[in-house]
Amino acid sequence: MREIIVPAGIRLRRARDGDLAGVAALSRRILRSSNSLCGLSSGDNRAPLQGQLRRDPQEEGLAIFVAENREGRLVGKGALDSEGWLKGLYVSPAAQGTGIGSALLARIRALAKERGRGKIRANASVTSARFYARMGYLRKGGRLVGRTRPKIPTVLFEKDLSAWGS
């Protein structure tokens, strides 16, 4: 398996029940900095997240990873669902650009490969589209998603995991 490079002082681990407040705080920091384009809204955020964290990831096939700094603060989050979709990858504004997003993405990619997935798909916010392109994901078109009105413009990205070295 390809080595995952994690920035110094950062630990990647599976999310647990006690992370709810930390992930909600992280989502609020993202929301404040990158507006509604990111697909989060203060109102609809907490309940689905609670559901995600409370489900048994093994049973449901949903795996949530978090990045924690030396102080125990959550600075990043991302998940892989049972269908091979990447869900809610985001990094705290103050920690962006330091390699946490790519480390989380690499961890999620490794899990998708362990699960025998041929590809990963992601509905990326337009603000993070260049990141996915940089990570070797191929743009497959645009989509409008979400429960808000107007719906949120996203870009569908895919990565083939069957190719050698992917």
Ligand SMILES: CC(C)(COP(=O)(O)OP(=O)(O)OC[C@H]1O[C@@H](n2cnc3c(N)ncnc32)[C@H](O)[C@@H]1OP(=O)(O)O)[C@@H](O)C(=O)NCCC(=O)NCCS
């Ligand atoms: C997009 C995001 C997940 C990337 O995580 P990150 O930790 O900042 O990214 P990394 O530091 O691992 O960067 C990896 C590479 O992608 C590039 N990159 C990261 N974010 C980028 C962006 N928004 N635009 C262009 N390039 C970007 C970096 O420059 C780096 O390139 P390099 O290897 O040439 O140096 C993170 O910046 C984020 O959450 N941004 C908020 C944007 C948003 O709206 N997110 C959706 C919330 S639902």
